[in-house]
Amino acid sequence: MKSVILDAMEIENHIEGTLKELLIKKNESFSYFKLKNMNILPCRSCASCCYKTPGKCVFQDDMPEILKAVANSDIIVLVTPIRFGGYSSQLKKAIDKLCLIGMPLYIVKNSHMLHPMRYGNKSLLGIGMADGDIHGQVENFQQLVGSNALNMQLNHKTLVFKKNDTLHKLETQLQNIYQEVFQ
Amino acid sequence: MYEKSLLILNGSCRKNKTSYIFAKTLKERWENTGNKAEIIHIIEYFDGTKDLDSIKDIIKRNNIICLVSPIYVDTLPYPTIWFLEKLSTEFSNLLLYKRFFAIGQCGFPDVSLCESLLGSCKCFAETVKMKWLGGLGYGGGAIIDGRSMEDLGKKGKKITHALDLALADIFKDKEISSKPQELLNIKIPKLLLYPLSFILNYRAKKTGKRYGVSDLTAKPYLK
Numbered sequence: 001m002k003s004v005i006l007d008a009m010e011i012e013n014h015i016e017g018t019l020k021e022l023l024i025k026k027n028e029s030f031s032y033f034k035l036k037n038m039n040i041l042p043c044r045s046c047a048s049c050c051y052k053t054p055g056k057c058v059f060q061d062d063m064p065e066i067l068k069a070v071a072n073s074d075i076i077v078l079v080t081p082i083r084f085g086g087y088s089s090q091l092k093k094a095i096d097k098l099c100l101i102g103m104p105l106y107i108v109k110n111s112h113m114l115h116p117m118r119y120g121n122k123s124l125l126g127i128g129m130a131d132g133d134i135h136g137q138v139e140n141f142q143q144l145v146g147s148n149a150l151n152m153q154l155n156h157k158t159l160v161f162k163k164n165d166t167l168h169k170l171e172t173q174l175q176n177i178y179q180e181v182f183q
Numbered sequence: 184m185y186e187k188s189l190l191i192l193n194g195s196c197r198k199n200k201t202s203y204i205f206a207k208t209l210k211e212r213w214e215n216t217g218n219k220a221e222i223i224h225i226i227e228y229f230d231g232t233k234d235l236d237s238i239k240d241i242i243k244r245n246n247i248i249c250l251v252s253p254i255y256v257d258t259l260p261y262p263t264i265w266f267l268e269k270l271s272t273e274f275s276n277l278l279l280y281k282r283f284f285a286i287g288q289c290g291f292p293d294v295s296l297c298e299s300l301l302g303s304c305k306c307f308a309e310t311v312k313m314k315w316l317g318g319l320g321y322g323g324g325a326i327i328d329g330r331s332m333e334d335l336g337k338k339g340k341k342i343t344h345a346l347d348l349a350l351a352d353i354f355k356d357k358e359i360s361s362k363p364q365e366l367l368n369i370k371i372p373k374l375l376l377y378p379l380s381f382i383l384n385y386r387a388k389k390t391g392k393r394y395g396v397s398d399l400t401a402k403p404y405l406k
Binding site: 050118 | 195196197200229253255256259260261264265267268271292296298299304305306307309310373376377379383384388390391393394398399400401402403405
């Protein structure tokens with residue numbers, strides 16, 4: 001199993017260390033991307049990736065590195081502060097470009113019109129760090145991960161931490177959820 | 184400050200497409216009631232062609248803010264989230280108690296796809312302590328594709344009517360009622376999704392061929 005981790009955390013946290021330790025212990029291969037250090041340009045919705053250069057963006061940035069890893073992976077892990085009940089802009093800059101893994105064609109699955117995926121079935125794990133008590137932010141985050149999974153036809157799990165959660169809690173929950181995803 | 188002045192944020196990376204058509208229609212309908220409205224394009228602030236600091240005066244002179252945005256991968260596009268983050272960290276004191284509502288539009292008919300986007304807008308309002316007046320989702324973005332409401336005939340009239348009803352609620356400082364959303368819903372029988380997909384696939388392949396591309400299913404990053 002190969003994991004791709006897209007980490008959009010902006011502040012010091014234990015998620016990166018815990019995730020890496022877990023994957024090394026399990027002898028699983030992974031690619032870890034710290035998004036704040038990456039130059040990813042916004043999607044301009046020009047549709048070139050649909051019809052002119054299928055699956056490739058015409059703007060040059062660091063995204064191909066991520067896309068290569070995603071194409072050859074089994075699990076995509078998103079790590080983000082929960083921002084307005086969704087992803088932070090740091091994560092969203094990469095997520096918007098994940099539309100490149102979809103084809104500009106349509107299929108109908110469970111009464112939903114969806115784009116077929118270029119690189120087959122994968123699992124999605126969304127890890128959010130909640131800050132503050134904004135009503136409905138966690139539910140909205142979970143719904144967003146679920147919608148991404150539906151549209152990309154992935155199995156999915158979400159995990160939400162609070163800023164003051166203990167390292168032990170983080171380790172246990174990550175271990176449990178990874179176990180579920182691997183199964 | 185004008186009594187009921189409306190600032191419309193175009194959350195699209197493209198300045199003249201469907202989100203702009205919604206924004207333009209909202210502006211015209213609002214102005215018809217004798218009130219002021221203005222539109223700004225978030226992408227200009229993201230790209231740096233407009234100074235982010237200039238947003239201060241714009242926020243100050245408006246007491247209602249509306250975000251119109253396309254859906255990118257199930258929620259707000261990256262530049263729009265960036266802009267809301269900036270508003271929240273740098274200008275939240277100016278937003279306090281102002282009114283906020285949102286319109287999300289996508290190319291797929293299923294309007295439930297707009298829920299995450301609208302949920303995020305609601306969370307944003309709560310974060311910056313604005314009063315949330317509700318949101319609308321539209322699943323026919325591809326039908327509009329930058330055409331004006333007048334050019335859309337009956338469809339355009341129905342959308343405009345829905346926006347009028349929503350604006351009437353906003354004007355009364357009430358949360359948007361369910362009626363506008365009912366008018367915006369596109370009902371496609373499930374069985375019709377299959378022929379619709381067939382037609383759209385045919386069109387997509389034709390468009391690809393126009394660019395000399397015969398295989399839209401390429402896997403350029405697979406080892």
